[in-house]
Amino acid sequence: MDPKDFQPRHLWxxxxxxxxxxxTSFFLFHQAFLTSTVIISxxxxxxxxxxxxxxxxxxLTDAGLAVLNNxxxxxSYVTGYTASQADVAVFxxxxxxxxxxxxxxxxxxxxxxxxxxDEFATLAGDxxxxxxxxxxDVAEVTINPAKAPEAAAEEEEEDVDLFGSDDEEEDAEAxxxxxxxxxxxxxxxxxxxxxxxxxxxxxxxxxxxxETDMVALEAAVRAIEKDGLVWGGSKLVPVGFGIKKLQINxxxxxxxxxxxxxxxxxxGFEDYVQSTDIAAMQKL
Numbered sequence: 001m002d003p004k005d006f007q008p009r010h011l012w013x014x015x016x017x018x019x020x021x022x023x024t025s026f027f028l029f030h031q032a033f034l035t036s037t038v039i040i041s042x043x044x045x046x047x048x049x050x051x052x053x054x055x056x057x058x059x060l061t062d063a064g065l066a067v068l069n070n071x072x073x074x075x076s077y078v079t080g081y082t083a084s085q086a087d088v089a090v091f092x093x094x095x096x097x098x099x100x101x102x103x104x105x106x107x108x109x110x111x112x113x114x115x116x117x118d119e120f121a122t123l124a125g126d127x128x129x130x131x132x133x134x135x136x137d138v139a140e141v142t143i144n145p146a147k148a149p150e151a152a153a154e155e156e157e158e159d160v161d162l163f164g165s166d167d168e169e170e171d172a173e174a175x176x177x178x179x180x181x182x183x184x185x186x187x188x189x190x191x192x193x194x195x196x197x198x199x200x201x202x203x204x205x206x207x208x209x210x211e212t213d214m215v216a217l218e219a220a221v222r223a224i225e226k227d228g229l230v231w232g233g234s235k236l237v238p239v240g241f242g243i244k245k246l247q248i249n250x251x252x253x254x255x256x257x258x259x260x261x262x263x264x265x266x267x268g269f270e271d272y273v274q275s276t277d278i279a280a281m282q283k284l
Contacts, residue, residue, distance in 0.1 A: 056135035059093045060174055062102075069103040071135055076109070078134050085125030086134045087113045093131040095178045117186070196228075197254045202247060202280040205266060205273055210242035217272035218246055224265060228256030247279065 056071075058064040068090070071078075078086040091113045098106040116123065207217060214236060222231050232249035239245050252259070263276045 055132045056090065056093070057132065059090070059131065060095060065098055065103050065106060067136065069098070069106040072105040072109045076112070078109075082124075083113060083116045083119075084123050085127045085129065087116075088120045088123060088125075088127065089129060089131040090134060092178060092182070095174065096181055114185075117189075196256075198284040199252055199254055200232075200282050200284055201250050201252060201259065201278060203250065203263075203266075204237075204277045204279045205246040205248065206239070206275050206277075207243065207245065207272055208274045210244075212272055214244060214246060217269065218248070220269045220272060221246070221248060221266055224262070226257060226262075228253030229262070251284070 056064065056067060059068060077083055078090050080086075087109075091110065094110065097110045097114075100107040121127075205217065205221060207214065218234060230251045232251065234246060234248035236244040237247045252262075259278060259281075263278075266276050267273055
């Protein structure tokens with residue numbers, strides 16, 4: 001092959017004045033330059049890294065919890081503005097409450113969603129959707145960090161598992177541990193005594209006239225005894241024409257005492273009571 005074929009046009013035009021050794025050196029330099037350019041170009045071509053599937057991936061690792069914590073930085077719920085099946089799915093995917101020091105947003109969310117545990121089945125949303133359905137569009141998190149080197153080597157091969165893998169066994173083990181911890185949490189929650197909601201009430205009991213025996217009236221009222229009912233102080237308040245009403249305080253447990261039923265029972269003392277009214281009521 002004639003070295004002139006590889007010379008720039010302006011050099012070829014004056015090649016008659018150049019010696020053969022000089023032309024040969026230029027030819028070899030030109031070839032080496034082209035080869036190095038191809039090699040450099042080849043090494044600078046890179047393939048974009050594969051992105052993992054959408055949503056949360058592994059919430060049993062620090063990396064997965066970090067993704068969840070960042071996701072909840074500006075959110076009270078996984079999706080939307082109220083608790084839903086998305087929160088239930090992610091809550092159940094966690095084996096325990098996230099560390100408040102390392103993941104404050106996730107810990108705050110977990111504590112809040114735990115209060116809905118008795119209502120999980122009734123929350124809106126698709127209860128069959130896995131937790132991986134939710135979260136950021138792309139999460140660069142390894143499903144099992146211990147197998148990251150193996151995963152990198154297998155990227156060059158077709159991802160076909162003909163004989164199954166250990167992931168299913170690992171997932172089943174994680175699910176078993178999670179369910180055991182949830183069961184222990186429910187048992188502990190059930191054993192913990194609930195604080196009864198109470199109210200303090202001021203009731204007016206009005207007699208028929210000024211001749212009504214108010215001492216006997218008050219005694220009849222206080223004779224009513226119920227679980228969740230505690231009578232307090234009382235006084236007689238003038239209402240006009242010499243008539244005084246009994247104003248009595250009481251504390252009730254809201255789940256145990258119905259004020260309507262209590263007033264109806266007091267009105268049953270027909271010899272003394274004309275009517276009853278709730279003058280004031282306040283939650284304790």
